[in-house]
Amino acid sequence: MFDRLRVPATVVAALLALVGLWELYHWVWTTTGWTWPFVVNDTSMPHVWTIIKAFGQPAQVNQPSLIVVLLHKTAFTAKEAAAGFGVGAVIGFVLAVLLVHSRLLQRGFLPYIVASQTVPILAIAPMVVVWVNPKLPGPLQGWGAVAVIATYLTFFPVAINTLRGLQAADPRALELMRTYAASRRAVLWKLRVPSSLPYLFSALRLSATVSVVGAIIGELPTGLQNGLGGAIFNFNQYYSIEPQELWATNVIAALLGIAFFVLVVLAEKAVVQRSPEYVA
Amino acid sequence: MKRIGEWLPALVVFVLVVGLWEALVRALHVHQFLLPKPSTIIRVFWTDRHTLWPAGWYTFKEALGGFAIGSGLGILAATLVGRFRTLGKALMPVFIAANAIPIIAFAPIFGAWFNPISPHSKMAVAGVLCFLPVMVNTLRGLQSAKPRQIELMRSYAANELEIWRRVRVPTALPFVFTALKVASVLAMIGAIVGEYFGGALNALGVVINNAADVFQFDVAWAGILVASLLGIALYGAVVAAERIVLRWSPS
């Protein structure tokens, strides 16, 4: 029984340690007056308690409390990230299935799929949003463009990892399928896809986080107010006055990223019956 | 001769895509506004080089600094945690979960700490982005020494330091380089995106963002090209270093 509690307990312990270290650092630096690497005061490093209190208070007059506002924004951003993640994963998977059956297509497209990882996609996120937005149908506008960014960020790692997984089928198992005179479709679904699942989930774990990042960044240029990216941008303006609000937002953003990641890990546990190796 | 055959399909695709892009934009006359022709981008890349290239170098220095500091600290932290094996194994899920935090969201805070204009704030973003994957992978590499090899070293009455030098570190090196490759890409992206939240006027991210704001998309895309080339250059440098250090590795 204690075994199952071990991971959550470690997380809680780590969080408490982090809070402790935070306050310790704050205390030491304010007492000694050190200014490196940066000046420490209540604005640059608000007390943890201040941040927690900020959740319960409204950020602006006549508005619900910060936590409620942030949860709404989180839902908005989560929607963008999830949509992009889902669509991107499907596209990536289909692309991998197509490529595994044609060495010619592989040699034609793989170098770009690999090279694209070095293009700072996030850097073009603002432009993509501006470009795509007008093309989307009415209800999809705004958040849909951001979802496109998440899709783009997801489908490359998913495609390349799934392809590697599909190709990683045990050659002896492939021989076994030949003895059954198996059709290409049977080999794909009964052998290649199941053995590619660990690779696929490794990519999904990465993409889950990246989708959230992409969603947050994508919201910036359009001035989308309804999401976390917009909230970060806004609270950044008021940082010198109310630093704890930006911190609170960042805490929520961090939790969103972690939540997506944990969901993928749980899904992996459910689908793949072995214990998933924790691959960063 | 065979090697050309391997590259040919990729080359064909490249030519086709670029050609198609160019042709479509010319033919349809639309979106030249938002998605300029490749020829335009290359042209602006050259004509505006006096703004773009120095800006790229400025941002590259931020990325490089962040990469060096972040990766260095990551390796150091992994070494420290790796000494205490049970601690390392227990904390692994925590580190991996921490890797899922959108660090970019903290860019404004780094800006507040180090002054939004100064390059240090962007270096901090790049550094933090590099720190986690490098630390996690280095730690995993240090933990992956084969027990049989450790046993062998003990039979030679080797002490902990020697075991580290002769077994754990060489085993960890491939993992470290994998992480460095990832970090090299993240560093550049971190620096540029960090600049979207504020930065010096001669920083590449700011140049790109400002150009986009006034709808000068050809300049913006040329800036992206600069950023990509620099990112690829850093990645290539890591790969070259890897080839030298890991000459013994079969993969």
Add this chain to the structure above:
Amino acid sequence: MSSAAAIPAVVRLEHVTKTFPRGNVTALQDIDLELAPGEFVSLIGPSGCGKSTLLRVIGDLVEPSGGVISVNGKSARQAREDGDYGIVFQEAVLFDWRTVARNIALPLEMLGWDRDRRRARVREMLELVELSGFGDHHPWQLSGGMQQRVAIARALAFEPALLLMDEPFGALDEMTRERLNLELLSIWEKTGNTVVFVTHSISEAVFLSTRVVVMSPRPGRVAGIVEIDLPTPRTAETRDSPMFFALVTRVRELLRSRGEHLLPEEEELLEADR
């Protein structure tokens, strides 16, 4: 147990040759062989004698360069496509993501059997290899020997006429190997398949087979055939009988008589086997 002319051969090989272009290796040269139904035939020889290649030629996993093969009265390709044989490799090659039961059911799924029929057959096969409680286990939870039993169950699940085995017990320790030999014999007695069994263990070959085909390398060909008329049922005591010893010696002599072709290491390998 000799092949009667009236009973058609299950496997017939005439002048079968296989050359691998890379390295210009003649893996098989002019192989003539006939296997009667219900026989247990072992192929034995040093490395490079072509025994595994010959097995794969029969299974249409390798195309011969020349000669004629018929399996079950058809071409090897047709036999493979009709599912006329089951194969067991040296590694169990089980699918990690399937339970033991679903692994055994794999060929049945490929053949389109419905769920109830599959389930019934899987239960039968688990009983046959004495793994009845392990249907819901995963391969990694089983020992090497148990995994091979699952592989055998899978190979026999669709009741093929022919069973091809490529050093199936080679990766196991000697005690497990001897136990599995006995199990295999009892399974064979129940199912009555024709078995082609590749091994490099002389004692295993003699213990299991009705005939032992001795092969020699460079180029791969049949050096001789030894009829094994040990009494059945064969038990652990059979290994101690003088007849067994005599047959083992005869096989060893055949292997060594082509000795000018054996490398010193290969000699040692055969010596090490008692």
